[in-house]
Amino acid sequence: MKIFTESEEIIYKLRDIYEKYGYRRFKMSKFEEYAFYMEYKKFLTTQNIISFNDLDGSLLALKPDITLSIAKNAKTDENTKVYYNENVYRASHNIHEYKEIPQMGIEYLGDIDIYAEYEVVRLAAMSVKQIAKTAFARDGEFAYSLDISHMGFVNALFNHYGVSESAKAEVLECLGKKDGEGIFAACTADGVPADGASKIAELASVHGELPALSAFSVCEETEKAYEELKVIFETLPRASINIDFSIVNDMNYYNGIVFQGFVHGIPRSVLSGGRYDNLLAKMGKNVGACGFALYLDLIDLYRESENGYDADIVMLYSEGADIPALEKAAAFYRDNGFRVYVCKKGSVLPKTKKIIEFDGDKEVLV
Amino acid sequence: MKKEMLKVALPKGRLGEKAYKMFADAGYDCPSILENNRKLIFENEEAGVSFFWVKPSDVAIYVEHGAADLGIVGKDILLEYSPDVFDLCDLGMGKCRVAVAGKKDFHDNPERSLKVATKFVNITKNYYSSIGRNIEIFKLNGSIELAPILGMTDVIVDIVETGTTLRENNLDVITEILPISAHLIANKASYRFKTEDIDTLKHELSKKD
Numbered sequence: 001m002k003i004f005t006e007s008e009e010i011i012y013k014l015r016d017i018y019e020k021y022g023y024r025r026f027k028m029s030k031f032e033e034y035a036f037y038m039e040y041k042k043f044l045t046t047q048n049i050i051s052f053n054d055l056d057g058s059l060l061a062l063k064p065d066i067t068l069s070i071a072k073n074a075k076t077d078e079n080t081k082v083y084y085n086e087n088v089y090r091a092s093h094n095i096h097e098y099k100e101i102p103q104m105g106i107e108y109l110g111d112i113d114i115y116a117e118y119e120v121v122r123l124a125a126m127s128v129k130q131i132a133k134t135a136f137a138r139d140g141e142f143a144y145s146l147d148i149s150h151m152g153f154v155n156a157l158f159n160h161y162g163v164s165e166s167a168k169a170e171v172l173e174c175l176g177k178k179d180g181e182g183i184f185a186a187c188t189a190d191g192v193p194a195d196g197a198s199k200i201a202e203l204a205s206v207h208g209e210l211p212a213l214s215a216f217s218v219c220e221e222t223e224k225a226y227e228e229l230k231v232i233f234e235t236l237p238r239a240s241i242n243i244d245f246s247i248v249n250d251m252n253y254y255n256g257i258v259f260q261g262f263v264h265g266i267p268r269s270v271l272s273g274g275r276y277d278n279l280l281a282k283m284g285k286n287v288g289a290c291g292f293a294l295y296l297d298l299i300d301l302y303r304e305s306e307n308g309y310d311a312d313i314v315m316l317y318s319e320g321a322d323i324p325a326l327e328k329a330a331a332f333y334r335d336n337g338f339r340v341y342v343c344k345k346g347s348v349l350p351k352t353k354k355i356i357e358f359d360g361d362k363e364v365l366v
Numbered sequence: 367m368k369k370e371m372l373k374v375a376l377p378k379g380r381l382g383e384k385a386y387k388m389f390a391d392a393g394y395d396c397p398s399i400l401e402n403n404r405k406l407i408f409e410n411e412e413a414g415v416s417f418f419w420v421k422p423s424d425v426a427i428y429v430e431h432g433a434a435d436l437g438i439v440g441k442d443i444l445l446e447y448s449p450d451v452f453d454l455c456d457l458g459m460g461k462c463r464v465a466v467a468g469k470k471d472f473h474d475n476p477e478r479s480l481k482v483a484t485k486f487v488n489i490t491k492n493y494y495s496s497i498g499r500n501i502e503i504f505k506l507n508g509s510i511e512l513a514p515i516l517g518m519t520d521v522i523v524d525i526v527e528t529g530t531t532l533r534e535n536n537l538d539v540i541t542e543i544l545p546i547s548a549h550l551i552a553n554k555a556s557y558r559f560k561t562e563d564i565d566t567l568k569h570e571l572s573k574k575d
Contacts, residue, residue, distance in 0.1 A: 267555045
């Protein structure tokens with residue numbers, strides 16, 4: 001009998017993986033000071049935060065994000081490797097109301113070198129694969145993709161071709177939509193010469209293996225980013241990892257690799273993460289940071305429900321039935337792994353595969 | 367994994383019919399779509415594509431949520447609703463513009479808020495905030511031209527194709543805000559798992575420009 005739902009099973013499997021890589025569980029309160037979020041407003045994907053007054057009058061918020069709270073507590077003299085499994089509170093994009101969203105993720109803070117980056121990307125790939133395999137496999141087949149870009153690479157490329165600071169956000173937005181024509185228009189409007197603008201526009205259609213990236217390398221900084229990604233690509237199992245520049249994150253916070261995970265069967269990205277040293281720098285901490293979050297709500301939302309029954313067996317009894325005998329009969333099926341729903345004849349029945357009528361000490365299959 | 371069909375959402379109406387013709391010319395035809403019947407989904411297994419008609423403003427919703435891998439949608443819808451999709455290319459058809467229009471004798475009085483009727487609330491807000499003009503928006507769902515004629519608003523912000531409807535009602539274009547045309551959009555996850563098919567289709571469609 002299957003007790004765990006797919007998402008519960010995924011959570012346990014992922015906890016096991018993260019623990020084995022030396023990450024410790026980070027448990028936290030649901031509240032944070034509201035003013036804290038106002039300081040790092042742009043880091044959040046939502047601008048709507050649920051706020052309320054504490055008993056002393058101070059303004060608190062229900063956490064819309066976990067990363068900020070972990071970053072705030074980062075130590076500067078030692079590495080922090082943690083994972084979490086918490087709820088966050090955000091406004092839904094489609095309907096204008098707040099939602100409670102279960103989120104899981106890891107953060108690696110401290111001395112982030114190429115191995116640390118590799119480890120985080122490896123765990124991201126394993127997490128996405130676990131979701132695909134556990135909840136979205138069909139006839140044993142499943143597909144997933146972890147797409148990687150590098151904000152340092154993209155920023156250096158922008159600087160090389162002369163995209164001004166004020167135009168970067170618009171160009172990035174078009175890049176996120178793979179809108180090559182929009183990139184070209186925004187670049188030329190910004191005064192970037194046509195050949196540079198079309199080179200940047202070409203980024204939009206890149207999707208594939210690492211060599212796709214080297215064609216765009218133009219300077220020392222892009223070369224450095226390329227070498228970084230090369231190590232990651234060479235060490236990770238090949239399949240299902242792609243370079244894709246449409247993965248973009250705010251340059252004010254993210255400075256290195258950024259990535260998103262996709263699972264065949266979920267129409268949106270189920271994992272998002274990257275290297276965010278710039279956020280820590282804004283907090284006055286001179287440490288590196290890399291991590292990701294998984295949106296667990298999408299698993300239940302999009303997985304196909306294959307079990308259309310509320311119980312395997314419904315056992316009906318009549319008024320005055322021999323209760324010890326009834327219990328014994330039901331226990332027999334339960335012990336054999338069936339879900340047994342016992343109820344009186346004439347009640348509203350749940351959806352079931354089989355109905356058994358218990359009559360004195362006899363069972364009759366209906 | 368087994369090869370799957372490309373699901374395409376087409377907007378009902380003239381634009382969708384024109385778009386279907388582009389697909390057909392590029393080798394993704396599906397003759398049953400032209401038959402007069404009550405079917406909702408049309409498939410061509412050989413070409414690996416299926417089509418369905420939806421309300422133009424719903425195309426992006428079907429694509430964003432993965433019910434369709436691809437869709438044809440006007441730039442106006444993309445700007446108004448900012449769906450989280452890939453905007454793969456401008457198909458260069460269905461060209462028109464979003465414009466401000468008003469009565470022929472319209473005179474803007476900057477001392478008070480301008481009353482604007484439109485179904486494009488976000489485009490309108492963004493345009494007027496970019497020029498620093500204070501406005502009052504009246505959200506309508508159709509027959510926008512009526513609003514200034516009946517004196518409910520000063521102007522309208524709407525799609526203008528030829529301008530005939532405006533002229534027949536004594537209205538004039540005051541300012542053009544945006545050029546509009548049909549775009550090919552894709553679901554962000556579908557693109558990852560059907561990259562080759564989608565890139566090929568995009569390439570075939572843009573050849574026909």
